Amino acid sequence: MFCTKCGQSFPDGSAACPFCGQPVAPMTPAQPAAPAAPVVAPVAPAAPQAPAAPAQPVDPNAYAQPQQPVYQQPVPGAAPVAPVAPSNPITYDIGGFLGQFFKDPSGAIFSRAEKKHWLLGLTFPVFYVIMNFIFKIINKETAMTDFATLVNAAFKGKDGPSVGGYAFSMLIVEALAIGVFLLMIFLLSNAFGVKKDDFQTIIAWNGLAFFPLAAASIICGFSEAIYIAMDAKVFNLTGVFSGVAFLFLILMSLEYFTKNLTQRGTRFKAIMLTITSSAIAQVAFVFFRWIDNKILF
Numbered sequence: 001m002f003c004t005k006c007g008q009s010f011p012d013g014s015a016a017c018p019f020c021g022q023p024v025a026p027m028t029p030a031q032p033a034a035p036a037a038p039v040v041a042p043v044a045p046a047a048p049q050a051p052a053a054p055a056q057p058v059d060p061n062a063y064a065q066p067q068q069p070v071y072q073q074p075v076p077g078a079a080p081v082a083p084v085a086p087s088n089p090i091t092y093d094i095g096g097f098l099g100q101f102f103k104d105p106s107g108a109i110f111s112r113a114e115k116k117h118w119l120l121g122l123t124f125p126v127f128y129v130i131m132n133f134i135f136k137i138i139n140k141e142t143a144m145t146d147f148a149t150l151v152n153a154a155f156k157g158k159d160g161p162s163v164g165g166y167a168f169s170m171l172i173v174e175a176l177a178i179g180v181f182l183l184m185i186f187l188l189s190n191a192f193g194v195k196k197d198d199f200q201t202i203i204a205w206n207g208l209a210f211f212p213l214a215a216a217s218i219i220c221g222f223s224e225a226i227y228i229a230m231d232a233k234v235f236n237l238t239g240v241f242s243g244v245a246f247l248f249l250i251l252m253s254l255e256y257f258t259k260n261l262t263q264r265g266t267r268f269k270a271i272m273l274t275i276t277s278s279a280i281a282q283v284a285f286v287f288f289r290w291i292d293n294k295i296l297f
Contacts, residue, residue, distance in 0.1 A: 091116045094123065101211065109208045109252060110259065115200035121207025124214040129174045131214065135221030136167035139228055169295070173288040181281035182206060185253070185273075192273035193265025194257045209252040212245035250278055 002009050003017035003024075016023045097120065100108035112120065182202055190196040220238040227236040257270035 089116060090119050092120050094120060097208065105248075106252065106255060109205055110256060112208060113197070113201055113205035113256070115198055115204065117204040117208075118200035121204035121210075123207065124210040125175075125178050125207050127214040128210055128217050129171050129178070131217035131221060132174060133167050133171040135217070135224065136170060137164060138221065139224050169292050173285065173292050176288050177281055177285035178210075180284040181277060184277040184280045188273055188277060189257075190262075192257075192269040192276075193262050194270060194273055195260040195262055197260075205256060206249075206253065209249045212248045213242070216241040216245040250274060253277070 003020060003022050005022035006017060006020040008017060008019040010018050014024055097108055097112065100111075182199070185202050185206065186196070186199050219241050223237045223241070227234060227238075254270060254274040257273050258267055261267075261270060
């Protein structure tokens with residue numbers, strides 16, 4: 001540092017100049033500069049908001065105006081929208097079935113194995129039992145012309161019911177036996193490895209398979225009439241026609257079961273289902289005949 005009086009240089013920190021004795025003023029440390037204050041632009045005061053209008057009270061009795069429906073004008077040249085068909089309408093195409101049956105019997109039956117054809121399928125079992133009822137009356141069949149009831153009558157010493165009473169009782173017995181056959185298919189299909197259909201579908205395809213039996217009932221009725229008129233001098237073809245028609249029903253049932261096997265189903269199980277359901281139906285027929293004889297005699 002330098003003396004302010006004589007200008008001589010001397011070491012820093014000396015209290016006075018060693019040459020002239022001039023006292024040295026103490027050095028004050030430099031103060032740090034104060035930070036500059038941020039410049040804030042003045043904000044203009046916001047304009048006062050106008051007070052909101054009070055909400056109008058809602059009158060609960062006020063009448064709401066209904067909205068007018070909007071009608072879409074049809075687009076010129078656009079195709080008309082077809083109406084939506086019912087999900088499962090009942091179809092009764094008996095003409096189409098008969099036309100196809102004589103060309104492809106199994107195809108005519110199995111292509112209609114749907115619940116919407118149940119009424120068509122019900123036609124032929126009903127026709128079968130009604131034709132048997134009518135021809136029993138026409139041919140004046142009684143319990144005394146039937147071997148099973150003839151034996152019962154011989155032991156009881158009774159003549160049995162009238163022609164109409166016997167015909168009506170047989171109608172009930174045959175209808176019950178057919179019902180048991182359909183019910184056994186419905187109950188046993190899954191146990192034998194065959195896809196289980198709903199009961200209406202079973203009535204559809206199995207009832208259509210009754211068509212030969214329904215046709216045979218007419219042929220057998222006339223054959224029985226000729227046999228009676230000729231005093232049993234001609235061969236009665238009733239058993240032949242009935243047997244062939246019943247065999248057709250059994251074969252169609254077996255084919256349907258085979259076509260609808262599940263993963264655990266086999267052809268042997270399909271055969272056993274056919275035999276079991278048919279046998280139970282025959283046992284039911286005999287049982288209902290026994291009940292019928294108990295009532296008649």
